[in-house]
Ligand SMILES: Nc1ncnc2c1ncn2[C@@H]1O[C@H](COP(=O)(O)OP(=O)(O)OP(=O)(O)O)[C@@H](O)[C@H]1O
């Protein structure tokens with residue numbers, strides 16, 4: 126062990142020497158540098174058993190920090206930074222945690238498959254006469270890796286790919302997740318060909334623990350999501366794009382949006398909330414899709430009323446009125462000929478979900494929500510597109526128990542029996558139940574569970590009475606309508622029969638007149654008969 130330490134120490138010293146040599150070279154006047162560096166390089170490569178590799182902050186794409194550099198930064202901060210002597214701590218731009226990284230010009234040692242690898246975080250001032258293409262400052266940052274030449278294959282074939290993969294994973298773990306929304310088409314930012322999405326940090330606190338629903342369904346959904354997350358190889362094997370569609374349907378306030386937030390928190394994904402009415406046409410829709418990243422949930426809420434033929438969103442009140450008036454449901458134009466480039470069509474949307482483009486990036490979940498599943502085009506929600514349909518229904522006892530525990534920390538109560546029965550008999554959304562467990566007027570005081578449950582029982586009884594009264598009124602109305610209809614039908618029948626009788630009488634009269642006329646013509650009727 127001591128021997129090992131000795132060799133590692135010697136290796137470290139040598140690696141530092143050769144690294145410092147290369148740094149010294151960079152600070153010698155340009156005139157000598159070329160010659161010195163040529164000799165130096167020859168000398169170094171002759172004697173040095175070590176190889177060096179540089180990873181620049183800005184690669185070929187000068188305006189974007191190189192992916193590899195970022196991955197190395199993340200990898201070193203996670204795996205090795207604590208072993209460095211000079212550290213830098215900062216809150217990264219999109220990070221939720223404090224990031225500790227190796228400070229400039231410090232060294233970190235890593236060991237991989239028995240090989241020792243030295244990392245150096247370096248910076249170099251760009252010459253003042255040089256116009257820097259690197260944004261921000263005239264400092265060029267890079268990492269330098271030093272390793273023994275006998276580990277060349279190991280480092281290139283296994284170690285660097287490992288660093289890249291680990292670094293990316295650390296970045297995903299540490300990043301602040303984001304909630305994106307699409308910019309309206311034609312806005313300044315979307316003209317620039319970039320930023321078709323805007324984002325804010327995603328901070329919704331909902332989790333599956335706080336989501337009130339049937340525990341068996343919940344467990345199933347959780348298992349599925351976990352399996353999806355780990356199924357990259359499986360999707361490749363069966364030749365399917367790594368994505369999954371969910372349709373969440375149910376009455377308002379039953380937790381559809383809350384479920385989306387819980388899914389995002391469980392999977393650790395970003396959320397893209399796609400407002401279809403702000404999308405001009407199918408081309409733009411495709412562009413939006415391409416601009417999404419993997420590990421994300423793409424959501425289209427209220428898909429049934431997102432667009433009508435003119436691409437305008439109907440407001441919910443107007444829609445309800447239209448519904449009451451018996452107006453047609455809003456639909457997406459299905460006819461491909463109608464795709465005149467000025468609106469999103471159903472075929473465009475289907476392409477968005479599972480066209481060729483939908484495979485790029487991978488690891489995406491697409492979710493539609495609706496209050497009226499029956500209004501959707503069957504093509505849109507067939508299995509394979511929307512792989513699973515989840516009904517979010519009114520609050521029943523199992524769901525209530527979750528809410529009681531979350532809101533009041535109560536697992537058992539004498540009123541639970543009565544509440545269970547009332548919840549079976551009455552349709553109340555979890556949102557309304559939750560409201561009763563958290564009355565705003567009592568927020569400031571300590572929440573009294575008894576008062577909350579009593580209030581809920583009252584609310585449920587009232588809802589039950591209202592529902593019964595509504596059902597009675599509807600039955601009476603239906604009866605009235607049926608009677609009116611029967612009466613109208615009877616009247617219509619009577620009128621028809623009357624008309625028929627009159628028509629027959631007229632016909633008979635006409636027949637008699639005809640008979641008389643023909644007798645007269647035949648001279649059968651004499652003058653006296655007339
Ligand atoms: N199943 C649930 N579990 C926990 N809380 C719920 C649930 N359903 C509703 N809530 C509460 O009610 C509020 C409204 O719920 P949410 O917005 O998820 O309903 P929704 O189904 O999306 O309604 P809409 O159809 O109107 O969009 C949430 O903020 C949440 O606090």
Ligand SMILES: [Mg+2]
Nearest residue numbers: 381382426494
């Ligand atoms: Mg919602």
